[in-house]
Amino acid sequence: MKLIRAVREMQTACAEMKRAGRRVALVPTMGALHEGHVALMRRARDHGAAVAVSIYVNPTQFGPREDLHQYPRDLEADCALCGQEFVDVVFAPSDEEMYPSGTGADEAGFQTSTWVEELALTKRLEGNRRPGHFRGVCTVVAKLFNIVAPNVAVFGQKDFQQLKVIQRMAGDLCYPVEVVSVSTVRESDGLACSSRNRYLSPEARAQATVLWKALSTAQDLFNGGEHNTHRLETAMIRTLQLAPMSRLDYVEIANVETLEPAVEARRGDVALLAVHIGKTRLIDNLIL
Amino acid sequence: MKLIRAVREMQTACAEMKRAGRRVALVPTMGALHEGHVALMRRARDHGAAVAVSIYVNPTQFGPREDLHQYPRDLEADCALCGQEFVDVVFAPSDEEMYPSGTGADEAGFQTSTWVEELALTKRLEGNRRPGHFRGVCTVVAKLFNIVAPNVAVFGQKDFQQLKVIQRMAGDLCYPVEVVSVSTVRESDGLACSSRNRYLSPEARAQATVLWKALSTAQDLFNGGEHNTHRLETAMIRTLQLAPMSRLDYVEIANVETLEPAVEARRGDVALLAVHIGKTRLIDNLIL
Numbered sequence: 001m002k003l004i005r006a007v008r009e010m011q012t013a014c015a016e017m018k019r020a021g022r023r024v025a026l027v028p029t030m031g032a033l034h035e036g037h038v039a040l041m042r043r044a045r046d047h048g049a050a051v052a053v054s055i056y057v058n059p060t061q062f063g064p065r066e067d068l069h070q071y072p073r074d075l076e077a078d079c080a081l082c083g084q085e086f087v088d089v090v091f092a093p094s095d096e097e098m099y100p101s102g103t104g105a106d107e108a109g110f111q112t113s114t115w116v117e118e119l120a121l122t123k124r125l126e127g128n129r130r131p132g133h134f135r136g137v138c139t140v141v142a143k144l145f146n147i148v149a150p151n152v153a154v155f156g157q158k159d160f161q162q163l164k165v166i167q168r169m170a171g172d173l174c175y176p177v178e179v180v181s182v183s184t185v186r187e188s189d190g191l192a193c194s195s196r197n198r199y200l201s202p203e204a205r206a207q208a209t210v211l212w213k214a215l216s217t218a219q220d221l222f223n224g225g226e227h228n229t230h231r232l233e234t235a236m237i238r239t240l241q242l243a244p245m246s247r248l249d250y251v252e253i254a255n256v257e258t259l260e261p262a263v264e265a266r267r268g269d270v271a272l273l274a275v276h277i278g279k280t281r282l283i284d285n286l287i288l
Numbered sequence: 289m290k291l292i293r294a295v296r297e298m299q300t301a302c303a304e305m306k307r308a309g310r311r312v313a314l315v316p317t318m319g320a321l322h323e324g325h326v327a328l329m330r331r332a333r334d335h336g337a338a339v340a341v342s343i344y345v346n347p348t349q350f351g352p353r354e355d356l357h358q359y360p361r362d363l364e365a366d367c368a369l370c371g372q373e374f375v376d377v378v379f380a381p382s383d384e385e386m387y388p389s390g391t392g393a394d395e396a397g398f399q400t401s402t403w404v405e406e407l408a409l410t411k412r413l414e415g416n417r418r419p420g421h422f423r424g425v426c427t428v429v430a431k432l433f434n435i436v437a438p439n440v441a442v443f444g445q446k447d448f449q450q451l452k453v454i455q456r457m458a459g460d461l462c463y464p465v466e467v468v469s470v471s472t473v474r475e476s477d478g479l480a481c482s483s484r485n486r487y488l489s490p491e492a493r494a495q496a497t498v499l500w501k502a503l504s505t506a507q508d509l510f511n512g513g514e515h516n517t518h519r520l521e522t523a524m525i526r527t528l529q530l531a532p533m534s535r536l537d538y539v540e541i542a543n544v545e546t547l548e549p550a551v552e553a554r555r556g557d558v559a560l561l562a563v564h565i566g567k568t569r570l571i572d573n574l575i576l
Contacts, residue, residue: 011464113408114426114460120401138402139461142430146462149437172402173427174434176299 001082002089007098007147010052010091014148017050017088025049026150026177028141030057031092032072032195033081036185040154041085043182047152050088054144059095060112061136072198091148098143116142118165118172121259125272126161126283129249137162138169145175153177158184158192160270160285161259184284186212192284199280203245208277210243214251215286218271222288227265229253240275249274249281256287289370290377295386295435298340298379302436305338305376313337314438314465316429318345319380320360320483321369324473328442329373331470335440338376342432347383348400349424360486379436386431404430406453406460409547413560414449414571417537425450426457433463441465446472446480448558448573449547472572474500480572491533492566498531499563502539503574506559510576515553517541528563537562537569544575 004010017024025044029037033055044051055078062068075092082090099112115135121127122134145153153170155163167179185193190212191205200208214236221235236251251273253262262269265288272285292298305312313332317325321343332339343366350356363380370378387400403423409415410422433441441458443451455467473481478500479493488496502524509523524539539561541550550557553576560573 007462011462015464112460114404114406114457116402116404116430116461118402142404143462146464149464169402172400173404174295174299174431176303176434176437 001079001087003079004089004091005093005097007093010089010093010147013089014052014150018149023047023049023151024148025051025152025154026144026148027051027053027087027154028144029053029055030071030195031055031078032074032198033078034185034193034195034197036156036158036193038081038085039182039185040156041082041087043180044152044154045086047180049150049152051086052089052091052148052150053082053087054148055090055092056098056140058098058136058140060099060139061133063130063132066130067196067199070199072195091144098140112139115139116169116173118169121161121165121168124259124261125250125252125254126274129274134162134165138165141166141169142173145170145177150177152180154180154182156184157181158194158284160272164256164259190216192282194282196280196282200277204278204280207243207245208280208282210240210246210277211273211275211282211284213242214239214273214275215271215284218253219286219288222265229262229265232265232271236271236273240273243277245278247276249276253288289367289375291367292377292379293381293385295381298377298381298435301377302340302438306437311335311337311439312436313339313440313442314432314436315339315341315375315442316432317341317343318359318483319343319366320362320486321366322473322481322483322485324444324446324481326369326373327470327473328444329370329375331468332440332442333374335468337438337440339374340377340379340436340438341370341375342436343378343380344386344428346386346424346428348387348427349421351418351420354418355484355487358487360483379432386428400427403427404457404461406457409449409453409456412547412549413538413540413542414562417562422450422453426453429454429457430461430463433458433465438465440468442468442470444472445469446482446572448560452544452547478504480570482570484568484570487568488565492568495531495533496565496568496570498528498534498565499561499570499572501530502527502561502563503559503572506541507574507576510553517550517553520553520559524559524561528561531565533566535564537564541576 027040116138117135170179189209217239218232233251240246253265256270269288274283315328404426405423477497505527506520521539528534541553544558562571
């Protein structure tokens with residue numbers, strides 16, 4: 001497994017793999033890899049492609065009061081895991097590589113003056129709570145697409161809105177990249193795997209199962225014939241309230257393509273939620 | 289020479305050329321080809337590359353009161369010229385191909401919900417006069433880069449700010465594309481070749497030489513030791529006023545990298561101007 005730190009070197013390495021007739025699958029991550037990422041890597045390999053994993057905590061997708069600086073980083077463990085999973089290349093650039101300081105630099109010194117922004121799917125949910133988040137995501141993913149030129153890029157369904165935004169962006173901008181999604185991997189008690197789970201105290205970890213319980217409640221009620229979104233959302237909120245450390249950000253049942261709120265819940269709609277458990281903000285979702 | 293109208297087909301054709309070991313040079317145009325475009329095609333061929341010329345009047349870079357609908361279109365003549373110049377592929381997509389109507393569509397039916405925008409170099413000059421213009425340019429060029437995946441893209445210096453914006457965009461977004469510029473081609477009387485010259489009445493055409501005269505005036509004064517930007521700009525304005533059909537939009541002496549106004553003109557700065565001749569708006573520039 002190769003570890004590459006420089007943009008130019010990664011570009012050359014990926015171009016060489018493609019010239020040698022290999023397809024390339026990209027798994028973009030922020031590191032602190034877990035079983036969810038492993039599922040992405042395995043799906044990438046299933047495509048018979050050379051697997052490139054990017055590990056980069058992208059500063060431009062964090063808000064000023066968010067967890068950029070405390071976000072878990074452990075490149076050594078991440079590389080060990082990638083090695084076990086037969087990853088071909090790990091791309092772990094520095095901020096200076098990804099956002100060279102220069103004419104377009106802001107006070108922090110790292111900046112770009114060019115942004116990629118999706119304007120339809122990013123207005124609500126995470127986009128509404130985290131201004132600038134998806135602009136940062138789209139910009140860094142566009143850069144990774146231009147560096148790796150993958151045939152396939154693999155994203156997890158856990159970040160459902162991100163998945164939809166990236167699919168839209170890839171289509172709108174004519175990227176010749178197939179954006180593939182992988183089902184959320186969960187712990188045995190239902191908690192969705194997330195690097196941010198590392199923030200949870202033992203007590204918070206125990207209560208964090210309430211996200212999955214709320215989604216399961218909605219699923220059960222829906223399967224039992226309840227299609228009224230207000231009642232489904234209320235049932236989710238009541239379930240969340242069973243955890244004393246939980247503080248609701250949003251629950252919503254939305255159309256999977258437009259991410260607009262569903263008036264009446266239908267099979268194939270998605271239930272999404274964002275909840276603080278203590279100081280940790282977690283998100284999850286489930287297709288009804 | 290191949291003429292391709294569909295995005296997917298162009299993507300495949302370009303990928304095949306690259307798989308066969310050829311470099312690909314892209315010349316993005318809006319058609320109505322003239323000697324300036326010929327110079328771009330020849331430069332593209334000089335790179336030893338397969339030459340792809342895109343011909344597309346991109347609606348998203350025109351303002352609501354601009355000349356989108358009257359912009360000259362003559363695909364047959366354009367293709368004949370490309371054939372003479374040994375172009376390998378002409379890509380002439382429809383609006384529906386480039387901006388498929390769909391979820392992100394606006395009232396006009398053609399839209400994208402993803403945009404590429406450069407924010408530093410586009411504030412002034414053309415960007416200031418034509419809101420949204422460079423957002424449209426960056427977005428369509430990003431799409432063309434993703435469709436063609438060129439090794440080289442060739443742009444004319446006549447659209448100086450556009451050249452700088454595209455170079456910045458390509459760098460910021462890590463496109464593995466060398467953005468090459470070609471000197472402005474001029475008629476024998478100095479008028480810069482432009483598709484919009486076709487709008488000029490014989491009288492307006494005669495008076496349009498005043499743009500070049502104004503730039504030459506600035507160059508002569510500068511070479512004679514005049515470095516005061518105010519005096520250089522005033523001299524250009526006085527020259528422009530010699531043409532009764534001319535109406536000034538802007539003249540400016542700017543730094544070539546930042547496009548910020550020069551305080552004191554220096555060798556290598558650029559004099560830029562935009563002038564209406566009758567109903568036709570023309571731009572031109574000259575490096576001092």
